[in-house]
Amino acid sequence: xxxxxxxxxxxxxxxxxxxxxxxxxxxxxxxxxxxxxxxxxxxxxxxxxxxxxxxxxxxxxxxxxxxxxxxxxxxxxxxxxxxxxxxxxxxxxxxxxxxxxxxxxxxxxxxxxxxxxxxxxxxxxxxxxxxxxxxxxxxxxxxxxxxxxxxxxxxxxxxxxxxxxxxxxxxxxxxxxxxxxxxxxxx
Amino acid sequence: xxxxxxxxxxxxxxxxxxxxxxxxxxxxxxxxxxxxxxxxxxxxxxxxxxxxxxxxxxxxxxxxxxxxxxxxxxxxxxxxxx
Numbered sequence: 001x002x003x004x005x006x007x008x009x010x011x012x013x014x015x016x017x018x019x020x021x022x023x024x025x026x027x028x029x030x031x032x033x034x035x036x037x038x039x040x041x042x043x044x045x046x047x048x049x050x051x052x053x054x055x056x057x058x059x060x061x062x063x064x065x066x067x068x069x070x071x072x073x074x075x076x077x078x079x080x081x082x083x084x085x086x087x088x089x090x091x092x093x094x095x096x097x098x099x100x101x102x103x104x105x106x107x108x109x110x111x112x113x114x115x116x117x118x119x120x121x122x123x124x125x126x127x128x129x130x131x132x133x134x135x136x137x138x139x140x141x142x143x144x145x146x147x148x149x150x151x152x153x154x155x156x157x158x159x160x161x162x163x164x165x166x167x168x169x170x171x172x173x174x175x176x177x178x179x180x181x182x183x184x185x186x187x
Numbered sequence: 188x189x190x191x192x193x194x195x196x197x198x199x200x201x202x203x204x205x206x207x208x209x210x211x212x213x214x215x216x217x218x219x220x221x222x223x224x225x226x227x228x229x230x231x232x233x234x235x236x237x238x239x240x241x242x243x244x245x246x247x248x249x250x251x252x253x254x255x256x257x258x259x260x261x262x263x264x265x266x267x268x269x
Contacts, residue, residue, distance in 0.1 A: 049269055052268050052269055056266055059258075059265060063262065067258065070252065070255075081243050081247055084238050084243060087238060139266070143266060146262055146263065149259075150262075153254070153255055154254060157254030157255065160250075161254075164247060164250060164251070168247055171240055171244055174240060178240070180240050180241070183241055183244070185244060186251050187251065
């Protein structure tokens with residue numbers, strides 16, 4: 001009985017220790033994990049190149065955190081605006097006006113916002129690792145990581161743009177119903 | 188010799204004990220006159236709760252940005268030298 005208890009304790013301890021490793025493995029997008037990256041980074045003999053690679057690695061993580069943070073704040077704001085548009089539309093409906101086009105546009109906008117939120121959350125969890133092999137391939141490895149990151153970040157940003165545009169479409173539909181004209185639209 | 192040692196020990200013990208029992212005089216603090224707290228200025232943001240279509244449009248405009256393009260361009264510049 002004692003042996004079984006000890007075995008279970010050992011198993012639980014192993015799982016606790018190993019779980020962060022599994023989490024990192026699940027989120028990393030490069031071929032290497034972070035430990036391998038650190039090991040290979042320190043093995044680079046050219047100190048200048050080593051510093052550049054380290055800086056790019058850190059900047060990718062910083063930019064990803066900053067930009068996804070901004071996107072999240074913008075999505076929250078966009079959703080608040082949509083809520084207010086919907087409230088206004090419902091008030092207008094009470095006066096007997098037809099708002100079915102507005103309601104359809106609201107449903108589309110809600111879907112676009114939900115898609116954008118999911119994409120941004122996924123993007124925020126991504127980790128980019130520069131695939132260090134040999135010193136002469138550092139440039140192409142850094143470029144590959146940067147390109148992959150830029151592509152993903154722009155894709156996430158595009159979902160926010162789509163969400164905003166869909167809310168703008170709701171606004172246009174409402175403006176049409178109430179007979180007001182939208183001015184100074186930026187996109 | 189023993190007496191000398193005992194005396195020295197007694198003196199050093201006395202110094203030690205007096206040092207331990209020394210209490211720092213209470214710091215005299217002079218209350219610096221604080222400026223009267225400024226009256227909070229409540230700035231009502233006319234557009235924050237507005238349901239006017241152009242106010243809402245202006246707020247949507249405020250969420251437009253470059254999507255991090257400037258940061259990405261800088262990142263590319265940082266990679267020169269590899």
